[in-house]
Amino acid sequence: MNEDGMYCIDGGRPFVERLTEMASDAMAVVAWGACASWGCVQAAKPNPTHAVPIDKVIRNKPIVKVPGCPPIAEVMTGVITYVTMFGRLPDLDRQGRPKMFYSQRIHDKCYRRPHFDAGQFVEEWDDEGARKGFCLYKMGCKGPTTYNACSTTRWNGGVSFPIQSGHGCIGCSEDGFWDKGSFYDRLTGINAFGIERNADQIGLAAAGIVVAGIAVHAGITAVRQLTTKPKDTIKTIASEPTDKNAG
Numbered sequence: 001m002n003e004d005g006m007y008c009i010d011g012g013r014p015f016v017e018r019l020t021e022m023a024s025d026a027m028a029v030v031a032w033g034a035c036a037s038w039g040c041v042q043a044a045k046p047n048p049t050h051a052v053p054i055d056k057v058i059r060n061k062p063i064v065k066v067p068g069c070p071p072i073a074e075v076m077t078g079v080i081t082y083v084t085m086f087g088r089l090p091d092l093d094r095q096g097r098p099k100m101f102y103s104q105r106i107h108d109k110c111y112r113r114p115h116f117d118a119g120q121f122v123e124e125w126d127d128e129g130a131r132k133g134f135c136l137y138k139m140g141c142k143g144p145t146t147y148n149a150c151s152t153t154r155w156n157g158g159v160s161f162p163i164q165s166g167h168g169c170i171g172c173s174e175d176g177f178w179d180k181g182s183f184y185d186r187l188t189g190i191n192a193f194g195i196e197r198n199a200d201q202i203g204l205a206a207a208g209i210v211v212a213g214i215a216v217h218a219g220i221t222a223v224r225q226l227t228t229k230p231k232d233t234i235k236t237i238a239s240e241p242t243d244k245n246a247g
């Protein structure tokens with residue numbers, strides 16, 4: 001946006017002009033990827049070119065955000081298929097993302113989640129825990145604060161996804177992920193929804209006597225059972241980030 005769009009020239013004209021032109025007759029605009037949805041790396045501080053997401057340019061049309069760096073192919077085609085099939089936009093969350101793909105965290109469906117709950121963490125790359133496929137939270141995994149479908153649809157036709165390859169989620173579909181410090185910094189304070197505890201606390205408990213660990217697990221299960229009613233209410237709470245910068 002700086003210098004009247006001169007930092008992004010496409011076909012001899014500022015792209016912002018072409019975008020405005022193309023959007024004028026559109027029913028809605030789909031913002032593919034973290035760049036179109038949030039600005040991404042070229043919007044990183046101090047953002048000298050004043051790179052902005054599409055919704056800061058096109059303000060009179062619905063914007064469907066499909067973030068990710070890159071977004072998942074099945075998610076992209078799923079959104080387009082929904083629009084062409086039903087002639088309307090899918091339900092969006094308050095950040096403009098289709099709920100059908102972005103209403104749950106990577107952490108909610110991660111196959112390593114049992115290790116998180118059991119306090120079994122990778123402490124160093126290639127340690128025994130890494131070889132056993134333990135949770136990558138302590139290696140900086142951003143799965144607990146990232147809303148996307150990676151752990152459900154996976155990638156390349158369902159073959160794998162970053163966590164399955166042994167690397168933590170970097171939160172690439174969340175707003176501002178490029179300015180939130182190292183990919184390897186451990187998240188802190190993720191005591192979400194009353195069932196998770198700080199990973200260090202869980203790890204300490206697991207390092208104690210086994211009986212204590214079983215009791216904690218049983219307690220968590222009991223809390224989960226209690227909190228499943230009313231079901232819809234819990235689903236709504238768990239589906240929504242607490243604020244715009246939840247990631």
Ligand code: SF4
Nearest residue numbers: 110113135136141143
């Ligand atoms: S912290 Fe990461 S690796 Fe561990 S369960 Fe959550 S999403 Fe999976």
